[in-house]
Amino acid sequence: MNTVTRPRILVVGAGFAGVECVRRLERKLSPDEADVTLVTPFAYQLYLPLLPQVASGVLTPQSIAVSLRRSKKYRTRIIPGGAIGVDLKSKVCVIRTITDEIVNEPYDYIVLAPGSITRTFDIPxxxxxxxxxKTLAEAAYIRDHVISQLDLADASQDPVERASRLQFVVVGGGYAGTETAACLQRLTHAAVKRYPRLDPSLIKWHLIDIAPKLMPELGDKLGSSAREILRRRGIEISLGTSIAKAGPEEVTFTDGRGVPTRTLIWTAGVVASPLIATLGAETVKGRLTVAPEMNLPGDDGVFALGDSAAVPDLAKGDGAMCPPTAQHALRQGKHVADNVIASLRGQVMKPYVHKDLGLVVDLGGTDAVSKPLGIELRGLPAQAVARGYHWSALRTNVAKTRVMTNWLLNAVAGDDFVRTGFQARKAARLKDxxxxxxxxxxxxxxAQVEGSGRPE
Known part of the structure; x- marks a missing residue:
């Protein structure tokens, strides 16, 4: 087959789902069978579950940014940019490149794995x-910001300013929020020993969530264990509470309390990428409705998976949908690739079925709670399972070596408290x-597709 007639497979997103799909397509398809293109603003796969450890300085940013170009066999064409619209009728994806150029990319098969964005509410x-x-830049920025609050508080002569700089608020009692609060609290607890002018008792961390329980997926016993670990460290946990308004120097809770702070970290869930809304197709809570085979009913050659797709969870049944976790995304990526190949070759596609293997929560140091295969673990055994799972899930040996080296170095030498310069003079917030x-x-x-014609 020549280049013109080879089927074009377009994969949108380089998260767990997108990268696993691309890798599987490369392994199973011959170069003459199809052309594979990946749309992503960054040529790396980010291992999201370890972001809190980057924010706390346990891991370096490069450790969890796994390059997409390391493999010598890599033949996928990468378009550096983000998909901003899809015309299902014309089979064209509209892409904004990192230089703000708008291009139309035609496809025969499209795999939508754009992931999710931070869920926000209309809170002043x-x-x-x-x-x-949610991003590597945010984790690196937050680390610089937290350390800078200690530096500025140490230099300040104003007790009111000092108190506000030493209070930190994390919103979201899920895995991201709990691990972020836990890891950053350990960082400030260790760092304050290097600031003899600061009273350690002034450093206060608040973890709040509108839900009545912390990480309810863990169950009552492990959830209570996690709460006890955090409270023992001095983290104040407020459940059934959220933010009423946020200001530059104070946050007001919905229960009426006002907390003077310069640090508000928002991790209150995610929603599907806005790309899904551009399709004009049926959705469930913003996630694209797909069949158990992860294809879009009624649209030939369209597949969706990961955080942006409402994939039926056949293992649970009763109309359940797969949760937006890395565990499901990894397996869905491989499964979608197999179904794309089956569709390409005129074979029968198979439905996605995967039983959840469990949950792991790394609270830093020797603290962790885990539930592998339904077995409840705490302390060092839970930490070994948590880190072992994350380490094994890293895609390359180079990434595994970097992460393990960072863990060992941190265990032996402890934390360092160097600001790396990510924080510019102008503050960067959620919207940035x-x-x-x-x-x-x-x-x-x-209009974009019709105005420029369909490029070939």
Missing amino acids: GLTDHAFGM FEYTDAYLTPEQVR
């Missing part, structure tokens, strides 16, 4: 004054890291 001041924990206004409406997508 939230996007202007909160930090997120996720460009949710970049996407097109279905009408704009149609």
